[in-house]
Amino acid sequence: MNVLLASTSTLFGGNYLDYLTEEIKDLYKGIDEILFIPFARPSGISHDDYTAKAAEFFAKFNIKVRGLHEFELMPEAINEAKGYFTGGGNTFLLVKTLHEENLMHFLKDNVESGKPYLGTSAGSNIGGLNMKTTNDMPIVYPPSFDCMGLVPFNLNPHYLDPDINLKHNGETRETRIKEFLTQNETKVVGLREGNWIRRVGEKITVEGENSTRIFEKDKEPYEIEPGTVLV
Template structure:
């Protein structure tokens, strides 16, 4: 397994600037040989691709990487082919996946990631690294051709994981939603990544980084709670 992935739960941690909580980890992950990162802003819906790219370019610039939005290239598939690293921004997962299909990018990103090109993402941009987007929290505002996603990791991702609920509100909790998913999909792990935490996959290893604990769910299995340093290698089996 040559995939090199950094999967963040969120972009803005409470009280911090954009990607500030993860900047040093992103720097460590990308290393010093990479100079430029290709940014995919497709998950942004109420913000222009230019605005989104400019916003993300700042924290990347502060750790020494140039960021270029994929919308600036005439041929997005060629842009991925030439890229030395790809960052996928958060927003709406359905819109992100729809645009990836529309631009025929899934195969190329998957192929380059399997050859070792670093891919990092947050929120919706993390979600699409799993086999499907069936554990997104987002509203299905647009219908993608399929829920199938990059399948770079064999487990489902639930970003912004929380067990907090709104008082006196009858909507399903996150735990209930994931329990429903497991009922229909008993043979797959779901990893709830709380805000502030992330997963790093490299050299066939997977680790969790950040102050929070991740929760790992599977039908018929007691929920596993894991933190920095814990062995979560079974997730890649």
């Protein structure tokens, strides 16, 4: 497999996908067209507008972008594509659409056959086993929380350390993930902004500038450094 799952598309103060430029060139080496999956619709943006945003970035590298929503026969479009990019937004909306249109397993099968896959945020969540560790609001009801399992664990993108100055009793990210582990056995990778997961063949590493926080059942959470092999 050839997979890149990023915590975020955009660093604070940065431009869309800029910090991932070298990684993305490596991921899509030799490919001149990718299929964009716009269904997460951040802030309710239209499928066309979201695809245009991705296309603008990839035009710099002479990679053409088509939106999956443009095709009448979406399973065929997935089977015929050379590579994939799923953008961020609302994970519930993304997963609902992929399941209702019966597309999740077509995407999974093609990525498992070796075609490159890039996800950011919600697009990274669907690379995990299921979406039960997303931060997103459940604005729609998906027929299932199951995802592709391109990696054998779950992700928590935009992982954020507790703010000790915040006078607020809403749960921290760490509290939420620990609650998940009271109900599930699945390992969770708390992926801080600027970090990503890279899978090449069987080897899965965590990359980026910051350390990454790992949550496992019946263990204290711990930190791993960039470059650490996850599986």
